[in-house]
Amino acid sequence: MAGGGFSAGPGGREFEAKITPIVIISCIMAATGGLMFGYDVGVSGGVTSMSPFLKKFFPVVYRRTQEQGINSNYCKYDNQGLQLFTSSLYLAGLTATFAASYTTRKFGRKPSMLIAGIFFIVGTILNAAAQDLAMLIIGRISLGCGVGFANQAVPLFLSEIAPTRIRGGLNILFQLNVTLGILFANLVNYGTNKITGGWGWRVSLGLAGFPAGLLTLGALFVVETPNSLVERGLLEQGKSVLKRIRGTENVEPEFLELVEASRIAKEVKHPFRNLLKRRNRPQLIIAVALQVNN
Template sequence: MPAAGFSAPARTGGVQFEGKITPIVIVSCIMAATGGLMFGYDVGISGGVTSMDDFLKKFFPTVYKRTKAKGGGNDSNYCQYDNQGLQLFTSSLYLAGLTATFFASYTTRKLGRKLTMLMASIFFLIGVVLNAAAQEIVMLIIGRILLGCGVGFANQAVPLFLSEIAPTRIRGGLNILFQLNVTIGILFANLVNYGTSRIHPWGWRVSLGLAGVPALLLLMGSLIVDDTPNSLIERGHLEKGKEVLKKIRGTQNVEAEFEEIVMASEAARQVHHPFRNLLQRRNRPQLVIAVWLQVFQQFTGINAIMFYAPVLFKTLGFGSDASLYSAVITGAVNVVSTLVSIYSVDKVGRRVLLLEAGVQMFISQVIISVLLGVKVKDQSNNLGHGMAILVVVFVCLFVSSFAWSWGPLGWLIPSETFPLETRSAGQSVTVCVNLLFTFVIAQSFLSMLCHLKYAIFAFFSAWVIIMSFFVLFLLPETKGVPIEEMAERVWMQHWFWRRFIDDGHHHHKVVELPQAAA
């Protein structure tokens, strides 16, 4: 059952469309899960694999030797894993995903959502085979690049497929369900790494190979389901679109919704240059907010912790088992805290969650930085049992506050603020900026850890201050505002953004609506 408090169903002149939760909608929920699991498993698996001795011995012998050397030389504890090739193993996926998003935007529109998801699963499966069977570093990186193409295609098509298939009343729930499954994928990856780290010498192959499970589920799902009515109508298959609409809504009475989709696709066809449209002055507020939310989301430092949690904990002097165990704990906290977001986002609002999380993330990171600065000297390899537990506690406090704020809201806010004519272009820009900065962090974190040492957490906490001020002054509250009324009720009321909104452009009157009771 969807969480209470999601936005009310869309209305067309007060008409609410008929629609049951049919088996095909349930299948589409499972597909949402597999798209998210696929992405999450990928984010979580690389950190555990790169901390496994067998993997390092085979592909990164210099790093392996460094981790085994007892102090001495210039190889401080923080610099053991500083290796561009090792970082490229993790980050190549995101660079490939970033590039693939542009192609996926085209295939989603021209070939449909279903075919794009099918392509995503095939890219992913080939990448999994190459990774699990890798004999040298090149094979490993090519595998990761193909996984990245799969992620790029899936992240573009799956959320669109969901929002178009879902009955309006559970659309919000499905939106955050995708994010929830990303966190479950990360936890699952950490658990797998914890188990496979005991299998020598090929445990890492099992870890990388199991990524094929969510990809196979997505492959089967995309073969079973029909394309969305919106996609079929957009590509000119009107009759087929109407048939599918009847099937997914479980009713013959779909005329009103069908007409609305036809009108929307006609309107979309009139927009020849959605990206140029996006740059117009009146769309500046949404664009600026969408871009900066993605940049800030990465500079909280969350992905540094998620990618490299086992490596990070091992660097801090935890044993190999303890480091993977700690990564499992942070993964579990991530899942539970995302559930908090589902229940609270429409009750307390977006701004409250983001501002509260800013305070919690800042305090956690400053304390981690101080603890490490006091306790972990360059050549010391031991944090001490009590201190190690304290660090894990504050890492968990940091992860939890991110998971109920910047995690889901970084995606939710852009998706609800762009007007219809720039929504798909806006989604593309959002995904691209996110993957670009994910790549930047993945490619640079281990080097930053080496050079900044414990101050890396102070570096991220400084960004948390900047983003909290951004939210305080520039992010308006969008809780409970219908998407089509955003301009009048949000942007025109905002002290700064109202100067960008051209009054003449919006023809519908501003209607004063009574506040709904909580």
């Protein structure tokens, strides 16, 4: 067992909890979802500037980049097909979030992470082996679906599996891995752009399979969160998992608080309608403004 201590609950109560290996491993594996998201976001910009990639899929854009009279990058890369390649991931991610929300709530965090990993693997294979634009776009849509499921399940999984006193530190692993993924993507693009033979872009897109594989394997071996099990009425399993991840038999106070929190959550009717009520408008406006600012 790793270091022990007490974990403060939502009501300020102290719960006994140890930082167990299963918590650390679970959080590291789950946070690879952020690495995958960041890599997919970062890799597209570098790949779309590679001449062999443009020549194969966007010859019109390639010809513009070779013309000396066009100095504006906006004019060079103004192409609907190219815009569809970059935006399809985000559009698919937005759409998949609704299905991911239902899956995460109804079946648990673990299945949603597994689905995300499968989508990532399929998308990576299609992109790396793409022979035409349609195959490329379908691959990006698959990656976007993976992003939707991963972004829904992974942060929730991290916050629920971690002891409260280190929850912020472990939960930030997702955001940290997003930025690391973007960094790795740019470094990879820098290297693959120097590969002769015109297949460097395939390496860039194909290397996304590494974090995708880690996320899929992690989803197979991590435990489901006690919160999810309690929400679905699996109380005994929830208590058993709570004992494993906290490294102690003394979990009754925390378990009872999870049961009570689940009961209160189930009493909330029409949550989306409640968001539009006057008392919730300031929080809603701030949340929307933060996304627009980003």
